[in-house]
Amino acid sequence: MTDDINFFNKNYRAVVRDDLVKIYNEKSSIAVDSPISFDSEKEEFTSIDYLISAITSEIILTMKRQAEKHQQVLQDIEAKVNLTIKNPMYLLNVIGFDEKALIDEINIDIYFFSFLEGDDLCEFLQEVLDKTLIYNTFKDKIKVNFKIVL
Secondary structure (H helix, E strand, O other): OOOOOOOOOOOOOEEEEOOOEEOOOOOOEEEOOOOOOOOOOOOOOHHHHHHHHHHHHHHHHHHHHHHOOOOOOOOEEEEEEEEEEHHHEEEEHOOOOOOOOOEEEEEEEEEEEEOOOOOHHHHHHHHHOOHHHHHHHHHHOEEEEEEEEE
């Protein structure tokens, strides 16, 4: 028997229609037409775009939630993300590239303003990272750099 206090299960459903995969939760859905795109003109989000969005938004939203919890000022939050994919030619089926592609690193720079300083700031930022589910699951590949904006 599963201990319901220590586990949370959430179900999703995926349906293929035409060239789209629609992913449903209980009330809504998103449509994805590609796992990744190397076309800088592509407007629709791919699977990898949703992954990066999920990781980045989770960290920023957790920062905001923890700041409210501790009654701290946190303003002007912005982030820049760099994704490095190892062996991308494999994904394009280029002959001679047989080593599987993988995410080598996700580098996230988060810029923000806060009155916190020193140890208080370090403790706050560590608490933020400790409370981010996706980051903690993949933290071996994710590097987060917090940068104070004055």
